[in-house]
Amino acid sequence: MYIHDSPTRLLPDVASQEHALAIGTLDWVGMDGMEMPVAFDAGDGDVRSTGARVGAFVNLTKPEARGIHMSRLYLLVSEALSSGPLTSAGIRALLESFLASHDGLSDHARLTVGFEHLVRRRSLRSDNSGWRAYPITIDATLTGSQFRIEITTDVVYSSTCPASAALSRQLIQDNFAKTFAADQPLDRETILAWLGTEQGIVATPHAQRSTATIRVRPAGDGVFPLIGMIDNVEAALGTPVQTAVKRADEQAFALANGQNLMFCEDAARRIQKALSSDPNIADFHLRVAHHESLHPHDAVAFASKVR
Numbered sequence: 001m002y003i004h005d006s007p008t009r010l011l012p013d014v015a016s017q018e019h020a021l022a023i024g025t026l027d028w029v030g031m032d033g034m035e036m037p038v039a040f041d042a043g044d045g046d047v048r049s050t051g052a053r054v055g056a057f058v059n060l061t062k063p064e065a066r067g068i069h070m071s072r073l074y075l076l077v078s079e080a081l082s083s084g085p086l087t088s089a090g091i092r093a094l095l096e097s098f099l100a101s102h103d104g105l106s107d108h109a110r111l112t113v114g115f116e117h118l119v120r121r122r123s124l125r126s127d128n129s130g131w132r133a134y135p136i137t138i139d140a141t142l143t144g145s146q147f148r149i150e151i152t153t154d155v156v157y158s159s160t161c162p163a164s165a166a167l168s169r170q171l172i173q174d175n176f177a178k179t180f181a182a183d184q185p186l187d188r189e190t191i192l193a194w195l196g197t198e199q200g201i202v203a204t205p206h207a208q209r210s211t212a213t214i215r216v217r218p219a220g221d222g223v224f225p226l227i228g229m230i231d232n233v234e235a236a237l238g239t240p241v242q243t244a245v246k247r248a249d250e251q252a253f254a255l256a257n258g259q260n261l262m263f264c265e266d267a268a269r270r271i272q273k274a275l276s277s278d279p280n281i282a283d284f285h286l287r288v289a290h291h292e293s294l295h296p297h298d299a300v301a302f303a304s305k306v307r
């Protein structure tokens with residue numbers, strides 16, 4: 001039987017060794033896609049635990065060092081994420097611990113956390129509700145003493161093209177003029193019935209599912225009121241996608257679309273206005289994409305905070 005004379009004899013520490021091939025510094029090195037639970041308070045006081053994918057990284061400033069100490073980052077993240085809901089201050093402390101655990105090797109640290117936040121949404125008219133899953137990505141970096149945290153989420157909504165709506169109205173007017181001669185006396189009941197037919201309303205505008213991707217830098221140190229921000233954005237757009245839909249809800253949605261005709265520029269400006277005055281947001285960047293049914297490509301617009 002082979003007996004080793006020390007418990008570490010069979011455990012060479014390759015990461016700590018200097019190595020002839022190790023000749024450069026590295027921007028980021030670490031682990032991506034770590035599977036962990038995360039507790040998150042979206043600002044409504046309801047702390048939820050959900051499965052997340054986590055990335056933990058440091059830079060490698062010592063050209064001759066073979067590698068970083070992955071296990072130290074893993075254990076630090078695992079402990080921090082089980083100690084309560086994510087806050088800006090907590091993430092900053094975690095990144096400081098990354099650097100302390102890699103003294104002499106690293107002066108930049110980064111954490112990414114990705115998960116879905118489920119929210120119950122009421123139907124527009126009927127007494128029903130359903131679930132929406134908002135994807136959330138947190139990306140935090142510590143560069144020396146410079147801490148930066150950004151939270152990204154998507155808001156999905158419907159956009160109906162204002163140009164297409166005007167062109168459709170014109171076709172309906174033309175159809176009316178063709179159907180009812182100028183010298184013909186107009187009968188209210190006949191016109192009412194005509195308005196309710198597909199032969200009368202001959203054209204409809206195109207509409208599309210659309211996505212606003214919003215990246216914010218929170219103003220405070222604690223939990224970020226994410227649901228409040230999403231509610232603001234959905235209210236500004238007026239046409240968020242719906243979950244449980246009865247006919248009455250669908251009709252209310254049709255009205256909301258008709259009252260909120262939007263090019264991608266309009267959508268970007270609406271969100272920009274709603275977020276620029278939010279004191280919880282230090283800065284933001286947004287991208288809206290209208291996944292056009294007119295085109296095989298998207299109509300997109302980008303905007304940032306009005307200063």
Ligand SMILES: Nc1nc2c(ncn2[C@@H]2O[C@H](COP(=O)(O)OP(=O)(O)OP(=O)(O)O)[C@@H](O)[C@H]2O)c(=O)[nH]1
Pocket residue numbers: 013015016066067068069070071072
């Ligand atoms: N640096 C590095 N480690 C890797 C990689 N892939 C797997 N590992 C393993 O991650 C394990 C943990 O590394 P360390 O954190 O240095 O482990 P350790 O030496 O037991 O821990 P410390 O004593 O704290 O340094 C090692 O067994 C590595 O082989 C990689 O691409 N780079």
